[in-house]
Amino acid sequence: MTAARRSGQQDRVPPHPDVRTISLQQVLEAVVDPVRRLIVGELYAAGEDLACGTIELPVSKSTATHHFHVLREAGLIRQYYVGTSRMNALRREEFDEAFPGLLRALMVERERA
Amino acid sequence: MTAARRSGQQDRVPPHPDVRTISLQQVLEAVVDPVRRLIVGELYAAGEDLACGTIELPVSKSTATHHFHVLREAGLIRQYYVGTSRMNALRREEFDEAFPGLLRALMVERERA
């Protein structure tokens, strides 16, 4: 029995890749999807962590889970639980260091609106 | 008979969209492909117009044509003929104005190498 398996709460902490190991390819594949860009945009604009449920998305819950997963794998967000809610945090500074100017450039839609 | 049909050379000038009418979505769909990013990178690094044939690509000619087409439609390159060669020009300044910082951010792979 591993340390992670001893605690239900720890089990629910998903793996987060080191942003420096992530390729631009992976990042672009993540942000090319409009729903995922919507998520990133909401987090960017909010300036604080948001639960999955508080971000209105035009897709089903299972699809939303998929999108959050892709964003996490691409190093764009960090996820952790608070009760039954899964919180999402934009990994802004880390990401900016690895891909300077990219996040900002992607927010052009939001800034125009 | 239209003006365009009177001259073979004019027929071969493909349509170029106004960069300001292009969505970020379309741009991302263009640059998410690694072959297309390679093309943009070569033009970016070369600093001058290049014929399709002078850019070595790991795909067949017909596939290459497809990629150039997508880049043109996304407002990233301008194409014109010189003899049988089709020249490609990066629309750098126009593009930067419409999507500030994006092109630069996408060149992170090249700058690391």
Added chain:
DNA sequence: CCGAAAGTACGTCAGCTGTCAAACTTCGAT
């Protein structure tokens, strides 16, 4: 203890798109 809430995991399916080969067009050179 039980039910509701919030997500997750899984299987499926449809649509998109990157790929190629083959046939064609255009232009320059011989």
Added chain:
DNA sequence: ATCGAAGTTTGACAGCTGACGTACTTTCGG
């Protein structure tokens, strides 16, 4: 006139992926 070089066009096809529903898990409140 012909041939070759350089691309284009046109299908066809395979693989990916975004979408969903359903069943499941975990946590909190009553």
